[in-house]
Amino acid sequence: MPQFIEFPALPSGEYRAAVDTLIRFCQRVPERGEALKDVRARLKQMELFNRERLPALWRFLRVAADDPFRPSLLMREIATARGDLEARRVLAERLWHINPVLMKCVLDRMAERVHSPNELLKYLDSFAYPGARLTGPQVRSWLALSQGIGFFKTVGIRLGVDELAAPYVERAALLDFDEFFDEDLDEPLPESESLASEAGVQQTATPTVEEPDRSPVVRATSPPTSAAVSLTSTAPPPARVAVRSLTDNEAPVSPRNFSTTAIFSDDVLAETARRLSSVVGPLPSSDPPIDAVSLGFDAEVYASDPERGLFKLAVASTLVCRLPPAIAREAWLALSSGDVLDALFDGSMPTSNPGRVDPHALMWASLLSRRFTEHPDLATNLERVRTADLILTTLESALGRGLLTLELFWILRSLQELGLFERGLLSDVAALADRPVRDILFRLGFLSTPYAPDLQALSVASAAVRKAMGDTAAPENRLRAFASAAGCAYGCLQVRTCGFACRERAEVS
Secondary structure, rough: OOOOOOOOOOOOHHHHHHHHHHHHHHHEEEOOOOHHHHHHHHHOOOOOOHHHHHHHHHHHHOOOOOOOOOOHHHHHHHOOOOHHHHHHHHHHHHHHHHHHHHHHHHHHHHOOEEOOOOHHHHHHOOOOOOOOOHHHHHHHHHHHHHHOOOEEEOOOHHHEHHHHHHHHHHHHHHOOOHHHHHHHOOOOOOOOHHHHHHHHHHHHOOOOOOOOOOOOOOOOOOOOOOOOOOOOOOOOOOHHHHHHHHOOOOOOOOHHHHOOOOOOHHHHHHHHHHHHHHHHOOOOOOOOOOOOOOOOHHHHHHOOOHHHHOOOHHHHHHHHOOOOHHHHHHHHHHHHHOOOOHHHHHHHOOOOOOOOOHHHHHHHHHHHHHHHHHHHHHHHHHHOOOOOOHHHHHHHHOOOOOOOEEEEEEEHHHHHHHHOOOOOOEEEEEEEEOOOHHHHHHHOOOOOOEEEEEEEEHHHHHHHHHHHOOOOOOHHHHHHHHHHHHOOOOOOOOOOOOOOOHHHHHHHH
């Protein structure tokens, strides 16, 4: 059984009504199928369409996004159920199946007493929770779906177990974590029925011939898209796959050159950077980052009111750095479409209704508006400073102090992208060196530690990203893409075959 952490987006409003909408969608898709564009149009009409979270909806319904679109067996079971209650039971079984660990932990806690969503969030984000890690928005999406199906009900301002959850309370009590994790396998992505049948014909017509690898192959460790699912096997990909070195045609860097230093020598790091530049280009990049331009920022608009523009950039940075991309875009659109931000900056009451604004986004915007009230000339002061370190220090003195950390670097990157500072001035402080990125840099010897307890350490890590990847757009994303495709990780499986200078190789040399 799998552990899903992404869940479909539901329409706004009451959760049960939202799940009713999901049931109606399954009922309205013809069994013979229909054009994919018509399905998308229906999803938009029913407020179920969310471009970034659409794959989560397809996966939850176990359906492939083919054209023509044909309903899955699960969708047919929902559509032919005798009444909404029976359809909800089908959805309840599906919700249990996609993450029984999450369901068991929540039901076990609910058996003791009612819990608020925030209490559940704290528990699921703690070390006491044994399952796959979930973000706050992911937990909220799961809770919304659970409430809509009928697992939980509102008891005052808290949540309690509803009638539909009764049989699952017993199943949760019988679930043994050790046995589950021993047998835990991810669910294969849904396949195209037409392609699968075609693959079956090809298999019967042509015997399978195993051919040896003739060139280095990059195998991504992240789950493939539905278009790339294997047609000959339904087995899910392993969590970590040993892959060939991406530089098999080059001699390995000798561990003697780097095994005794906290930070590898400049010569070794230059060689690593050269190898990275030669292999990162053709690799599949991860999700494109959210930049200021894609959020609608413009240099001329910023220049007309720099203080207001910097305030809005700061608010956007909190969403980009703290929320998943899809949620961040939604939250920014809701927050910036009305006059909420302008009203907060001016200290007045907004005329538009911010009811659909993400509460966390509104909270960060409110906190930042107070900081800008305390520092009314912040943008002007930044323009007077001519070195990257002083610009970062000035920004941190106003917006840091326990509020912003990694977000400061996104703000500086955005200011550089908008052309508001001299080209290249902020390059060393424009990379987002979060913990996964610092782990990669530490293994490759660009950092002496993956920890960054203060702004100075984050600044050093940001400069290390540039040193490793050069002047490229979103260098940290490209570094992650390399690590994902190469299998670069602690406890690396290809430590004896990889040619890169790396601490993992130094430990076994």
